[in-house]
Amino acid sequence: MDDELGHRITDAAWRMLAEKPLAALTIIEIAESAGTSRPAIYRRWHSVEEIVIDAFLHHVEGAVQTDDALAPPDALRNYIVSLGRFLGGRVGRVIAEILGRAQSDPGLMERFHAGFLRRRRDSGRSLIARGQQEGHFRADLDSELIIDLYAGPIYFRAFARHAPLDETFTRSLADQVLLAIGTRTGSAEGAG
Incomplete structure (x- = not known):
């Protein structure tokens, strides 16, 4: 073909x-x-x-990228808000449907992980590592935990639709995540 x-x-x-x-x-x-x-x-x-x-x-290739030109707290805030925007509409519904079907199809799940999820998590890990190296984020936290801390609530709202996945929520989530992962000096820079 x-x-x-x-x-x-x-x-x-x-x-x-x-x-x-x-x-x-x-x-x-x-x-x-x-x-x-x-x-x-x-x-x-x-x-x-x-x-x-x-x-x-x-259709989602290149969507929701981190901005390496920004300071890590600002880049993470923007990333969280853009991920919420991205998953809040049609794309979130499609992902929920794909993942529902993929529960009984390991090949489909692997394609989703390889083509979509791993790229976003790799991008998040790089951003978190940069923030830790520059002293913005706590070095004692595992990057996987931090990613789940911000991605979990967004994906849950996108799929369960129990509450709005809007910018008010994602901005508040970003503030809470930055507060939780920030160093004393780094969290003050990123808050707000």
């Missing part, structure tokens, strides 16, 4: 996800929307979920 046809298929699936949930998508509908056939799709993908994960990864 050529790249152009592959992009047409993943773009069609992504467009359709704006109108219906993953559970309602079919290979036939995606093929018709992409102007191709089911056999052409099956040459590359074995399920709707595989198409959707590729569509998702293509």
